Amino acid sequence: MRSNRPKVLHALAGRPLLAHVVECAQALDAAQICVVHGNGGDAVREAFAQAPVDWVEQNPQRGTGHAVQQAMPVVDKNNTVLVMYGDVPLIRPDTLRRLLAAADSHGFAILTVEAEAPEGYGRIVRNSDGQVLAIVEERDADAEQRGIREINTGILACPAKDLFPWLDKLECNNAQDEYYLTDIVSLAVADGRNVVAVAVVSETEVMGINDKAQLAEAERAYQKRMALELMQQGVGIADPARIDIRGVLVCGTDVFIDINTLFEGAVELGDGVCIGANAVVRNTRIDAGTQVHENCVLDGAVIGQNCSIGPYARLRPETALKQGARVGNFVEIKKSTIGIGSKVNHLTYIGDAEIGANVNVGAGTITCNYDGANKHRTVIGDGAFIGSGVELVAPVEVGAGATIGAGSSISKSVPAGELVVERSKQIVIKGWKRPVKKTEKK
Numbered sequence: 001m002r003s004n005r006p007k008v009l010h011a012l013a014g015r016p017l018l019a020h021v022v023e024c025a026q027a028l029d030a031a032q033i034c035v036v037h038g039n040g041g042d043a044v045r046e047a048f049a050q051a052p053v054d055w056v057e058q059n060p061q062r063g064t065g066h067a068v069q070q071a072m073p074v075v076d077k078n079n080t081v082l083v084m085y086g087d088v089p090l091i092r093p094d095t096l097r098r099l100l101a102a103a104d105s106h107g108f109a110i111l112t113v114e115a116e117a118p119e120g121y122g123r124i125v126r127n128s129d130g131q132v133l134a135i136v137e138e139r140d141a142d143a144e145q146r147g148i149r150e151i152n153t154g155i156l157a158c159p160a161k162d163l164f165p166w167l168d169k170l171e172c173n174n175a176q177d178e179y180y181l182t183d184i185v186s187l188a189v190a191d192g193r194n195v196v197a198v199a200v201v202s203e204t205e206v207m208g209i210n211d212k213a214q215l216a217e218a219e220r221a222y223q224k225r226m227a228l229e230l231m232q233q234g235v236g237i238a239d240p241a242r243i244d245i246r247g248v249l250v251c252g253t254d255v256f257i258d259i260n261t262l263f264e265g266a267v268e269l270g271d272g273v274c275i276g277a278n279a280v281v282r283n284t285r286i287d288a289g290t291q292v293h294e295n296c297v298l299d300g301a302v303i304g305q306n307c308s309i310g311p312y313a314r315l316r317p318e319t320a321l322k323q324g325a326r327v328g329n330f331v332e333i334k335k336s337t338i339g340i341g342s343k344v345n346h347l348t349y350i351g352d353a354e355i356g357a358n359v360n361v362g363a364g365t366i367t368c369n370y371d372g373a374n375k376h377r378t379v380i381g382d383g384a385f386i387g388s389g390v391e392l393v394a395p396v397e398v399g400a401g402a403t404i405g406a407g408s409s410i411s412k413s414v415p416a417g418e419l420v421v422e423r424s425k426q427i428v429i430k431g432w433k434r435p436v437k438k439t440e441k442k
Contacts, residue, residue: 001211006040008086009047010215013222014246014264017209018044020089022051027093028100031079035086036067063178064154065170072167075160080104082157083181087209090218090225091155095205099198103157106196108188110135111155113200121151122182124197132195135182139175150197152182153206162188230257238277252288276310284315287323304340322357336367339382352394353378362388362406369394381416 001007008018018035025033033053037044038061045055056071068083075081080103082096095111102109110132112124122135123145135152136145166184174180185195200206204221207214220241227240230249236256237243243257246264252271260278267281270288275281278295286292286303293310300317308326309315316334321327325338328345336350339357344350346363352375353367365386367378378392381400386392391409398404399416408422 001215006037006044007209008044009040010209012089012209012215012218013226013244016047017089018048018086021084021086021091022048022053024091024093024096025082025084026052028082028096030082032074032076034071034074036071062172063176064181065167065179065183068163068181069167069170069179072160072164077160077164079160080157081160081163083155085154085208088153088155088206089209090205090207090221092205095200096155096157099155099157102196102198103159106194107162108158108185108193109156109196109198110185111153111200111206112150112197113153113203113206114149115151115203116149118146118149118151122154123148124150124152132185132197133189134186137174137176137180137182153200154181154208155206156181158184158188162193166191247283258294270305279310283317350378352376353380353392355380356382356384356400358382359384359386361386362390364389365392366390367392367394 001010003010009016012020022033034056035053036056036058038058041057054074056074058067058070080100082100084091099109099111115121120138122137123141124132125134125136125145125148127133138146163184166187169187170179170183172179188195207218209215209218223244224240226245227237227243230251231237231240233251234253235251238258242259244262247266249263249267251269252273254272255269256274258275258277261275262280265283267283268285269275270286272289273286275292276294276296279292280297282299284298284301284303287305289306290303291308292298295312296310297314299315301315301319303309303321304323304325306324307321310329312329313327314332315327316332318335319333320337322338322340324341326343326345327333327338330347331344332349333344334351336353336355338344338355339359341357342355342359344361348361348364349366351367352369354377359380359382365388368391369375369378376394378394379397380386381398381402383401384398385403387404387406387408389407390404393409393411396410396413398414401417402414403419404410404414405419405421408420410420410422414420
């Protein structure tokens with residue numbers, strides 16, 4: 001990866017590679033999850049400090065067989081062992097369920113795939129009856145074996161009681177001077193055991209990540225999978241190649257998502273929600289009928305029904321829009337509530353505020369909520385009208401139905417139902433001339 005970060009901590013869809021693998025194991029209701037780590041293990045353990053896993057260090061690192069050997073002392077001998085890889089994040093639980101079912105029926109199952117380009121992978125060697133005899137690594141394969149397209153994915157399932165003795169018999173007589181886990185296949189065959197190969201259709205599902213190019217390839221494959229699942233649920237997506245989901249996206253019926261959209265964390269879109277192009281939505285709930293126009297950023301917000309947002313609006317954490325509220329272009333709102341039917345349409349900043357129902361906030365209005373040390377709140381009552389270019393110097397309260405004239409700087413409470421105008425007297429200075437630069441003599 002050409003990085004100081006351990007490989008399994010590189011992100012796929014916003015989460016470390018290892019997180020996808022652990023989540024897959026959890027989906028199988030695993031009795032125990034054991035992670036074997038080598039270099040960079042401290043960073044991995046720190047990143048997964050809350051994960052329900054047992055940690056085992058492999059030091060020195062002498063191959064896949066050696067890695068599994070290190071884990072076996074903490075494994076219950078009555079369980080079936082499923083071997084997965086921290087850099088193979090796209091494997092599906094359903095595929096592994098098929099593998100485990102085959103292991104339950106036959107005692108030993110390996111996951112294989114027909115590769116378009118098998119170079120670099122271990123080949124599945126079968127006899128004339130099609131039974132699996134061995135897995136031969138690329139470096140140790142002869143010319144005929146290199147012509148085999150069925151390759152080993154490395155993923156296997158086997159009863160722990162059988163795996164123990166086969167691991168003890170592993171030798172490192174190979175080009176890498178390592179203990180190959182794949183050698184247990186020939187050991188099992190020598191013991192008269194039937195090894196079943198379970199085929200996976202997609203090479204992408206079992207691809208390993210070894211560099212940034214493969215990481216990008218896996219990212220697009222994951223996003224395509226997520227988009228397909230959403231479309232199968234009835235979500236309209238303008239272009240499945242131009243949506244990114246880095247978390248959990250839950251959608252109601254008749255949702256439409258335009259191009260170049262990014263969803264992060266936990267996002268919920270109600271029935272009929274429309275997300276415009278180039279939007280970023282993070283840890284936000286949007287209720288039915290709301291329209292998010294182009295180029296908006298929504299982060300940690302709760303949006304009511306039938307709201308309109310944007311274009312070019314930014315809603316920061318702890319922002320709440322009530323039913324029918326409108327937030328227009330180049331508006332930023334932070335830690336504030338916008339009441340039912342209220343409008344904040346143009347070039348405005350609202351921070352630490354409580355705005356009631358049916359309030360109109362004019363263009364260029366700002367809440368001056370920060371005094372350099374502390375934040376202060378602004379409260380605007382129902383039906384108030386805030387003219388354009390108004391400064392609301394918090395803490396301040398505007399009463400219900402009050403009107404504030406354009407260009408006012410309000411630092412005192414405004415009575416309900418009254419008109420307040422705060423402007424300096426306009427003065428004309430006759431005969432004044434604008435200064436000009438002196439011309440230099442040449």
